[in-house]
Amino acid sequence: MNVENFVKNAIMEIRERVGDGKAIIALSGGVDSSVCTMLAYRAIGDRLIPVFVDTGLMREGEPERVKEIFKDMNLIFIDAKDEFFKALKGVIDPEEKRKIIGELFVRIFERVAEENRAEYLIQGTIYPDVIESQGGIKSHHNVGGFPTNYKFKGIVEPLKELYKDEVREVARYLGLPKEISERMPFPGPGLAVRIVGEVTPEKVEVVRKATKIVEEELEDIPKWQAFASLIGKATGVKGDIRVYGYIISVRAVESRDGMTADPVRIDYNILRRIALRITNEIPEVTRVVYDVTPKPPATIEYE
Numbered sequence: 001m002n003v004e005n006f007v008k009n010a011i012m013e014i015r016e017r018v019g020d021g022k023a024i025i026a027l028s029g030g031v032d033s034s035v036c037t038m039l040a041y042r043a044i045g046d047r048l049i050p051v052f053v054d055t056g057l058m059r060e061g062e063p064e065r066v067k068e069i070f071k072d073m074n075l076i077f078i079d080a081k082d083e084f085f086k087a088l089k090g091v092i093d094p095e096e097k098r099k100i101i102g103e104l105f106v107r108i109f110e111r112v113a114e115e116n117r118a119e120y121l122i123q124g125t126i127y128p129d130v131i132e133s134q135g136g137i138k139s140h141h142n143v144g145g146f147p148t149n150y151k152f153k154g155i156v157e158p159l160k161e162l163y164k165d166e167v168r169e170v171a172r173y174l175g176l177p178k179e180i181s182e183r184m185p186f187p188g189p190g191l192a193v194r195i196v197g198e199v200t201p202e203k204v205e206v207v208r209k210a211t212k213i214v215e216e217e218l219e220d221i222p223k224w225q226a227f228a229s230l231i232g233k234a235t236g237v238k239g240d241i242r243v244y245g246y247i248i249s250v251r252a253v254e255s256r257d258g259m260t261a262d263p264v265r266i267d268y269n270i271l272r273r274i275a276l277r278i279t280n281e282i283p284e285v286t287r288v289v290y291d292v293t294p295k296p297p298a299t300i301e302y303e
């Protein structure tokens with residue numbers, strides 16, 4: 001792929017397809033939707049409506065960074081945290097969680113499309129998404145295009161022939177910051193699938209803080225993904241009293257495409273530091289474990 005030509009052609013294609021109409025895009029802060037947003041903005045300027053839905057399930061600082069990076073655009077920022085937490089109350093089944101999050105997301109997005117009379121939908125579907133959505137094990141709500149009942153005149157998918165590494169190359173070429181161009185895969189349903197059992201604002205806050213620590217400590221280690229999950233409760237002693245706190249599982253895997261994965265052999269001293277930091281900095285956590293299970297039989301995420 002010649003990046004320069006790709007960018008030129010993609011911009012031309014968007015311009016041709018959208019004409020003098022308005023287009024909307026669901027911007028998540030991931031590399032695909034960010035690249036698409038940049039391309040579309042260059043193509044149609046303020047007739048592009050990027051929509052960021054804050055589900056309350058993103059990592060630390062993510063919503064704020066998206067606002068900052070795309071501040072020159074007509075970004076519509078929807079704070080839907082309460083709605084998502086309410087919808088997830090009492091739900092423990094992983095697929096049920098995905099379904100609820102996906103449907104609520106689409107409903108909110110459709111409302112914004114309608115309010116803004118967007119005629120076109122721009123999507124960051126990439127080539128592997130098309131294949132994956134044909135035989136997925138989990139119902140990935142944000143791959144292969146999300147289902148919407150809102151009637152668009154057309155759907156534009158400028159990245160549909162690219163592989164992930166090519167999308168990253170385009171991201172760098174477009175001058176997107178490293179945190180986006182090199183961003184690890186992050187599941188569409190966000191931290192909700194990194195909490196085993198019911199999702200509550202308290203648990204999300206705990207897993208969010210733990211994730212930040214894991215990402216900081218493992219920043220320089222080659223990996224496909226590294227993250228924290230909240231997998232249950234266990235007894236611990238803090239300040240001489242026994243407390244029943246959360247168990248955080250740290251997972252770092254190497255993988256080519258996410259279909260199979262191998263745990264990273266992390267230096268014991270680094271693991272120890274992660275465990276100490278998590279239990280010191282997050283009072284609600286009493287125990288930290290490192291997951292050494294490959295995929296298969298385990299999946300990368302806990303849910």
Ligand code: XMP
Pocket residue numbers: 098137138139140141142143185186187188189193225258259295298299300301302303
């Ligand atoms: P699993 O857990 O199935 O994950 O081994 C494989 C890759 O897919 C990501 N993943 C998701 N991505 N929506 C997504 O967009 C989802 O519901 C979802 N579940 C898992 C996971 O992070 C890993 O990279």
